[in-house]
Amino acid sequence: MITVLLVDDHPVVRDGLRGMLNAEPDIDVVGEAGSGAEAVVMARSLRPAVVLMDLRMPGGDGATATGQILAELRDTHVVVLTTYDTDADILRAVEAGAAGYLLKDATRAELTAAVRAASRGETVLAPSVAGRLIRQVRGGPAQQQLSAREVEVLGLVAQGSTNADIGRRLHISEATVKTHLLRAFAKLDVSDRTAAVTTAMSRGLL
Incomplete structure (x- = not known):
């Protein structure tokens, strides 16, 4: 079973994600957090396989929380799920060690595939995000x-x-x-x- 921690400051977003992921037989949402700081505390306690992390939240941003979580929990993988795809946001998440970066317009199939891939230690990028990274490094x-x-x-x-x-x-x-x-x-x-x-x-x- 792939355990997942949801991190987003909007309860309605977390509700939708929880329903979507818990419908999968091999995925279990074990916790929710509404800020980066809360995410770090909950990750320490729950030790989830995957954290679905929003980037811009009051009370601690997602990139900083990602770095803190990954510095402490070697078996946890973070996938950023956000509405933002600016170059600065993408690079901050990548440099923090995120295993993937998806936008909130991702389909259910894309999201569940990303969670499974991240749990295996693989890296996943939304196509538009890959394009932005290409422009950054080229x-x-x-x-x-x-x-x-x-x-x-x-x-x-x-x-x-x-x-x-x-x-x-x-x-x-x-x-x-x-x-x-x-x-x-x-x-x-x-x-x-x-x-x-x-x-x-x-x-x-x-």
Whole structure:
């Protein structure tokens, strides 16, 4: 069973998400929080597999809460679910270590798939968000190339390693692994691990 903590300052949004997710046989919403600060406290207590995190909330923003949660709970994954898709918001969430970034116009199928993927340690991006990340990392031809560390991380993904495995192997945090993956996704113009590995191989990068 995939345990989920919902974080959003609007009760009606949480109600809708709870009903949607609890209808899935393998997903269980175990708690709700209305602010980033409350989310950190509840995550410590509940230790959910996945946190669905809004970004802009009174009483503590989602990006800061994401960083705090992931610094303490190695087995918890955060998926940002927000109405905001500005470059600054996306980068703050990615740098905080979020496993995914979805917009609130996501379909039920997209949302449940993202929760399941995040619980497995995979990274998920809404297509429009991937596009914005691409524009962030592509300042010119030289910047389109994968860094040595991004190639190293993708090589370990190709071998079947999880983000946690990669972090231990390279002596970096799991949040840092996710950041390398998201930047690689953007440079390769893909939105998941499988496509990233396939594309990198086809380009002779792996």
